[in-house]
Amino acid sequence: MCGIVGAIARDDVVPILLEGLRRLEYRGYDSAGIALADGGLRRLRTTGRVSELSKLVGEQQFQGMVGIAHTRWATHGAPSERNAHPHFSAGVGNVAVVHNGIIENHEKLRQRLQSAGFEFLSDTDTEVIAHLITLKLQQTSDLFEAVRLSIDDLQGAYAIAVIEEAQPERIIVARNGAPLMLGLGEHCNYAASDASALLQVTKRMIYLEDGDVAELRRDGYRIVNCLAGVTSKEVVRAVYESELTDTDVELGPYSHFMQKEIFEQPGVVANTLEIVLNAHSISPQLFGSDAEHIFKQIDSVLILACGTSYHAGLVARYWLESMAGLACNVEIASEYRYRDPVANPKTLVVAVSQSGETADTLAALAYAKSLGHQHTLAICNVPESALIRSTDLRFLTRAGPEIGVASTKAFTTQLAALMLLSVTLAKLRGKLSSEREREVIAELRHLPVALKHTLQVEDQVMVWAERFAHKNHALFLGRGMHYPIAMEGALKLKEISYIHAEAYAAGELKHGPLALVDEDMPVVAIAPNNALLEKLKSNLQEVRARGGELYVFVDSDSTIQQSEGMHVIILPEHTRLLSPILHTIPLQLLAYHVALKKNTDVDKPRNLAKSVTVE
Numbered sequence: 001m002c003g004i005v006g007a008i009a010r011d012d013v014v015p016i017l018l019e020g021l022r023r024l025e026y027r028g029y030d031s032a033g034i035a036l037a038d039g040g041l042r043r044l045r046t047t048g049r050v051s052e053l054s055k056l057v058g059e060q061q062f063q064g065m066v067g068i069a070h071t072r073w074a075t076h077g078a079p080s081e082r083n084a085h086p087h088f089s090a091g092v093g094n095v096a097v098v099h100n101g102i103i104e105n106h107e108k109l110r111q112r113l114q115s116a117g118f119e120f121l122s123d124t125d126t127e128v129i130a131h132l133i134t135l136k137l138q139q140t141s142d143l144f145e146a147v148r149l150s151i152d153d154l155q156g157a158y159a160i161a162v163i164e165e166a167q168p169e170r171i172i173v174a175r176n177g178a179p180l181m182l183g184l185g186e187h188c189n190y191a192a193s194d195a196s197a198l199l200q201v202t203k204r205m206i207y208l209e210d211g212d213v214a215e216l217r218r219d220g221y222r223i224v225n226c227l228a229g230v231t232s233k234e235v236v237r238a239v240y241e242s243e244l245t246d247t248d249v250e251l252g253p254y255s256h257f258m259q260k261e262i263f264e265q266p267g268v269v270a271n272t273l274e275i276v277l278n279a280h281s282i283s284p285q286l287f288g289s290d291a292e293h294i295f296k297q298i299d300s301v302l303i304l305a306c307g308t309s310y311h312a313g314l315v316a317r318y319w320l321e322s323m324a325g326l327a328c329n330v331e332i333a334s335e336y337r338y339r340d341p342v343a344n345p346k347t348l349v350v351a352v353s354q355s356g357e358t359a360d361t362l363a364a365l366a367y368a369k370s371l372g373h374q375h376t377l378a379i380c381n382v383p384e385s386a387l388i389r390s391t392d393l394r395f396l397t398r399a400g401p402e403i404g405v406a407s408t409k410a411f412t413t414q415l416a417a418l419m420l421l422s423v424t425l426a427k428l429r430g431k432l433s434s435e436r437e438r439e440v441i442a443e444l445r446h447l448p449v450a451l452k453h454t455l456q457v458e459d460q461v462m463v464w465a466e467r468f469a470h471k472n473h474a475l476f477l478g479r480g481m482h483y484p485i486a487m488e489g490a491l492k493l494k495e496i497s498y499i500h501a502e503a504y505a506a507g508e509l510k511h512g513p514l515a516l517v518d519e520d521m522p523v524v525a526i527a528p529n530n531a532l533l534e535k536l537k538s539n540l541q542e543v544r545a546r547g548g549e550l551y552v553f554v555d556s557d558s559t560i561q562q563s564e565g566m567h568v569i570i571l572p573e574h575t576r577l578l579s580p581i582l583h584t585i586p587l588q589l590l591a592y593h594v595a596l597k598k599n600t601d602v603d604k605p606r607n608l609a610k611s612v613t614v615e
């Protein structure tokens, strides 16, 4: 999604703005731009990469001490230079605006502003903000005040940064429903939509809240909260020392962030499980001080999430049902928010999200609350996210920043967290003996090592990747709690290699998709040695009998042999309950290596954004 960087200093801020944009590239974008306020309002925009923008900056000796910059992921209006941010509005003060999010009432505002004589030069919803501020500057000469008055008229989600030629000693920013933070320095201050953009210059950050409008000067800042319907007042927000280091968001020896993040999994899963690894029992406190009290009142679980996080929820359903005996529904957030579900106040609503900023997940959670759900838990990877602030209980996965658009380590850490939740609820409901609890803890303790061993299948997966690179379609099969893993494998393959991939519960094959199977359709199957293995073997025979080529990931004791049309990779470790976590690894590696063979942009697949902050 779009990215914002702003900087005001005593010397040239352009290198900082460009480096900030470079660090936001992972979020996905299709154009980039930069504007400066001092020495006349100026801008450069391109539909190329940030490196292209840097080239333009160099050629035109573009320098200044107050500026804003943006990477745009098109929503309203095609990806083109005229639609790229910053957007200008000429008038009393000449303002420039960058914006993340969507202004829902932009059409109405556009008509109003056109009637007032403003000429629109782009198709974006953002340009209405620029003209609106100019309109307000006719009432007040103060830019801060003009922004504050403008946001009263805006509906939708936004994070904006504004500069004005007439007042080049400040940047005004505002947030409502889209992430935005301030970075504090010595005689210089910054704003960005993501901390990773600012780590190059500061670790001292302030996370703005909805309704906040802030003014940044070289030697100070102020924040006023202007939530609709409430009188504006100056507020003090906590200053955080970011724990992220520059290397957390750097590639290091790896070729891609996705590769780095796949190989980080043993470490980050260990970090996520740290509190448990040295314990003899799992405490509800892991989820918050009130967790035991809340968990004792619930009789079912509702998981809300999107994409890969939704797949984690689907796996958790099997765990929650079988271990804790709890009814569990898992809902795609964008669907749930527009249904008329019947709320049960005794349900624990669990929102799962890597970023904690996914618009659909946040809206689904708010909707669940509005329906009368009282108990909410967030499982999230970003401590400062909106999601973490929206629930009674929370569990932070400790995957570290995930830069690759295709989620990998966030998924396995979410699964680790959901296993802890299942164990906790099972225990509180008297469904888990102390002995069984100790066994599960022992399995969890071994998990990081098991992940490390599983990564060793990479060489064998690379051989398969060679064959997949020439295919246009693939089927993924799994049963039971490995069916969502098949879904995740198919999602990974399609998003980064652009090969069309579908996942099916293997038992469903003969109910339709078997018609697709021929020698050109590789069929990937996840075949752990569990109670469903014999059933799965029959499904695999159905594929072989139709000439389908099988690629099967098995446990050492799955007793599936390599044969004509049946390719087999044996996973070196076999963990029973946690098997979905291990079986995810080769599927991530397969997608990664197929994408490499196809020479696609692994970390920034076309059309996709890292954090989907719009509906």
Ligand code: F6R
Residues within 6 Å of the ligand: 306, 307, 308, 309, 310, 352, 353, 354, 355, 356, 357, 358, 361, 405, 406, 407, 408, 491, 495, 610, 611, 612
């Ligand atoms: C796929 C992927 C997406 C995200 C989805 C939800 O690789 O990354 O499907 O899982 O957009 O994002 P979060 O977890 O941030 O809510």
